[in-house]
Amino acid sequence: MSGSGFLEDSFLSHSENFKRTLLSVNDGVYMTDRERRIVFWNPASERITGYTAVEVLGRKCSDNILSHVDMNGHSLCDTRLCPLYQTMEKGVPGESPVVVRARRSDGTRVAAEVSVAPLFGDDGVVIGGVEVFRDITEKQKLAEIKSRFLSGVTHELKNPLTIMQGFIELVLSGDTGEINQLQREFLDSAREEGDRFKRILDDLLDFARYEATEYSYNLRGIDLSSMLLQVAGSCSAEASRKKIAVNTNIPGGIFIFGDGDRLHQAFANLMGNALKYTEKGSVGITAGTSDGHAVVVVRDTGIGIPVEDQGRIFDQFYRVGNDLTLKVGGTGIGLSIVKKIIDRHGGEIGVRSRPGAGSEFTVTLPLKA
């Protein structure tokens, strides 16, 4: 008999066993019906929130029980960002845990990491949802310390690098006297390596910035159109240095609900990559709406991404292992952050690309209700 057969026969088929397990696990576990009314509440939920099962069964989880808010107190319950709402709407488990502040019975808030999945009836229709949540107060404190350290060290490294690059530029400009061709070549190489190093430090800073605020999303209505124009504008200096055109097609009036700084970070990252991996041609950003969603496409005519790598580029630290990519500095952190940010907004990101022809990243985000 196979291992899973054994489990099915003697354990999984007995719902009492299931129930006992859920009642004894250390994480808060609760289940709701389709209207988000609580139908199951385990003792860990009681311990973390202070609410007993008797007090909550039959009530909506948003009814002052868990009422998740972001770190600035904006409620997620009545928006499409409610993790349970999303999982029941999509009929698939949440991709990564979401961090929220959940309400305790005494009115205080606890930082909680929340994972969700839909519950299906026998006919395959979604009949409710399950949420597992964990108190992450300690983890949050450690993450803040780590991120402060990382950004401190990165800034310390960046300052002398900026000064060194300034001196290299000065000598190259000829202001300090004539230099011969060989000296120019050496200094050009030093400048390029400095640029590579700076890009890596920028990635680390981005990472530290993300980690520092992973637990503090600040959600509100956002003018996505203006933000994307700003992102495109901030690429113009680097684009003109590389003699690459920046195309935009961004109609006004696209509004979403989310964290403006985070989304800016995500789109700046996609445009940054487009520029970084393109030597000639153009990069571009277009936006539109479709089926209740904003659709943003970031395109380039750069080196492209081999098909076999396309499924992995959103993994942390993954970089395509060919010469063309390795020549360009990077850490493999950027796209993993982009994906986390888009996931957290209930959106999706995908890539289409052909080596030598360019890449196209498509992001969809729910429009503001």
Ligand code: ADP
């Ligand atoms: P980094 O650029 O620092 O290596 P990212 O996480 O931003 O890390 O990207 C992961 C990998 O995906 C990159 O190393 C590169 O191989 C590939 N990639 C990302 N964007 C592009 C792009 N626009 N064109 C070609 N390759 C890309």
